[in-house]
Amino acid sequence: MRLRVDVLPRSDQDRGFQPFADTVLIVDTLRATTTAVTYLEQGAESLYLCPDLETALAFKGEGVILAGERNCLAPEGFDLGNSPVQALERRFDQHTVVMSTTNGTLAAVTAAETGKNIILASLRNAHAAARKARELATEEIAVLCAGSSGRIGLEDVYTAGVLCEYFISMTECSLDDGAQIALTVRRQFADPLEPLSKSRAAEKISQVGLESDIAYAAEVSRSTVVPMLVGRSGAALIFKG
Amino acid sequence: MRLRVDVLPRSDQDRGFQPFADTVLIVDTLRATTTAVTYLEQGAESLYLCPDLETALAFKGEGVILAGERNCLAPEGFDLGNSPVQALERRFDQHTVVMSTTNGTLAAVTAAETGKNIILASLRNAHAAARKARELATEEIAVLCAGSSGRIGLEDVYTAGVLCEYFISMTECSLDDGAQIALTVRRQFADPLEPLSKSRAAEKISQVGLESDIAYAAEVSRSTVVPMLVGRSGAALIFKG
Numbered sequence: 001m002r003l004r005v006d007v008l009p010r011s012d013q014d015r016g017f018q019p020f021a022d023t024v025l026i027v028d029t030l031r032a033t034t035t036a037v038t039y040l041e042q043g044a045e046s047l048y049l050c051p052d053l054e055t056a057l058a059f060k061g062e063g064v065i066l067a068g069e070r071n072c073l074a075p076e077g078f079d080l081g082n083s084p085v086q087a088l089e090r091r092f093d094q095h096t097v098v099m100s101t102t103n104g105t106l107a108a109v110t111a112a113e114t115g116k117n118i119i120l121a122s123l124r125n126a127h128a129a130a131r132k133a134r135e136l137a138t139e140e141i142a143v144l145c146a147g148s149s150g151r152i153g154l155e156d157v158y159t160a161g162v163l164c165e166y167f168i169s170m171t172e173c174s175l176d177d178g179a180q181i182a183l184t185v186r187r188q189f190a191d192p193l194e195p196l197s198k199s200r201a202a203e204k205i206s207q208v209g210l211e212s213d214i215a216y217a218a219e220v221s222r223s224t225v226v227p228m229l230v231g232r233s234g235a236a237l238i239f240k241g
Numbered sequence: 242m243r244l245r246v247d248v249l250p251r252s253d254q255d256r257g258f259q260p261f262a263d264t265v266l267i268v269d270t271l272r273a274t275t276t277a278v279t280y281l282e283q284g285a286e287s288l289y290l291c292p293d294l295e296t297a298l299a300f301k302g303e304g305v306i307l308a309g310e311r312n313c314l315a316p317e318g319f320d321l322g323n324s325p326v327q328a329l330e331r332r333f334d335q336h337t338v339v340m341s342t343t344n345g346t347l348a349a350v351t352a353a354e355t356g357k358n359i360i361l362a363s364l365r366n367a368h369a370a371a372r373k374a375r376e377l378a379t380e381e382i383a384v385l386c387a388g389s390s391g392r393i394g395l396e397d398v399y400t401a402g403v404l405c406e407y408f409i410s411m412t413e414c415s416l417d418d419g420a421q422i423a424l425t426v427r428r429q430f431a432d433p434l435e436p437l438s439k440s441r442a443a444e445k446i447s448q449v450g451l452e453s454d455i456a457y458a459a460e461v462s463r464s465t466v467v468p469m470l471v472g473r474s475g476a477a478l479i480f481k482g
Contacts, residue, residue, distance in 0.1 A: 007248060007393050014255070016391020049417045150257020152248050154418040176393040177441050185422055200418050
């Protein structure tokens with residue numbers, strides 16, 4: 001099995017863009033993929049991931065919760081921001097959560113252009129997500145780190161390393177340079193809270209008073225919910241757990 | 242001092258592109274920046290770095306050595322490939338070496354669009370390059386890793402980590418996520434030959450029988466030559482030691 005880690009999303013217009021051949025895990029640890037897992041745990045029927053806020057707003061209506069993020073907070077017209085801890089405060093049964101965030105949802109949309117199986121992964125569902133990817137993949141498992149506005153994120157590379165560690169314990173893998181770097185970062189930090197706290201993303205989240213999201217996102221393999229891409233509605237990707 | 246590591250080149254059309262505010266060290270350990278240092282050590286008067294082979298070929302003439310690389314070897318019409326060990330076989334006194342390679346020269350051209358001071362760095366000149374950057378920079382030192390055709394390179398992130406270690410020993414620095422990752426990678430490997438040998442770039446170089454370039458590139462701070470951007474000739478960047 002080829003194991004590939006993309007430390008940043010790249011579009012097909014970028015130099016050296018390599019399409020995803022097979023199974024892709026999208027990682028946006030702080031916080032989109034962590035929050036996505038939480039919505040499904042809290043009963044949401046499905047998740048719509050939208051490339052931009054306008055696409056998300058167009059789904060407004062009965063049974064729909066709009067969750068959006070710009071500069072770490074909920075934009076105007078949205079019911080919720082992107083905080084997993086705030087998502088724990090209520091149930092979402094019989095509701096669809098429609099999400100649009102700065103980095104994570106865009107990474108998912110990019111991956112879905114070429115990948116066969118698209119999975120949302122975070123530290124919280126890392127083991128379950130790795131097992132699901134292993135089950136589905138036939139030739140390549142790719143981890144796509146969302147990063148922050150085009151810059152590499154320590155928290156995402158760390159999570160990619162945790163996923164890679166699971167993969168190499170499950171099957172024989174050839175590692176690309178990105179996977180080797182991710183494993184190195186994972187092995188350097190015994191406590192996941194350390195790399196998450198040291199990231200630029202954590203700094204921004206702390207500035208708006210949502211530090212509790214960081215500790216929550218740093219808990220490893222607490223959830224067995226694995227959001228998988230099951231369909232599309234216009235420009236939105238539909239995920240179910 | 243802000244310390245920033247870009248693990249891949251980005252152009253101003255890329256999402257989240259951040260211009261270089263100040264001093265930039267270009268790193269293409271295997272092999273362009275290693276070879277560039279060697280040409281100057283071997284007497285070359287100046288180095289021209291060209292964005293493509295056509296630009297390089299246009300400089301053909303008296304006193305000019307054309308050095309180019311595609312798929313690790315010299316393209317047709319070029320005097321030399323991109324091998325530092327082969328560069329050791331002769332002197333280049335009174336000659337200009339005109340280079341075009343797949344990743345390194347392109348990274349330099351990208352950085353020169355916005356950066357104030359552009360320096361070529363490799364493991365071989367790491368300490369001297371770091372000192373020069375420290376001397377010139379007033380607010381930000383950026384390390385730009387060339388990578389391989391748009392993919393992150395273990396060898397370049399390792400070299401960036403070695404440079405960062407010098408910087409933090411010289412002055413107080415704030416580290417971005419890229420710098421933290423590079424330092425982590427640097428600290429994981431006691432022997433520089435290990436990360437270089439494990440990189441995809443090394444695999445490709447070995448396939449064409451140039452393994453000795455890898456061991457040569459892995460020698461740390463053996464050279465005090467620091468190529469600096471001093472001017473332009475058309476689309477070519479002119480570096481002197």
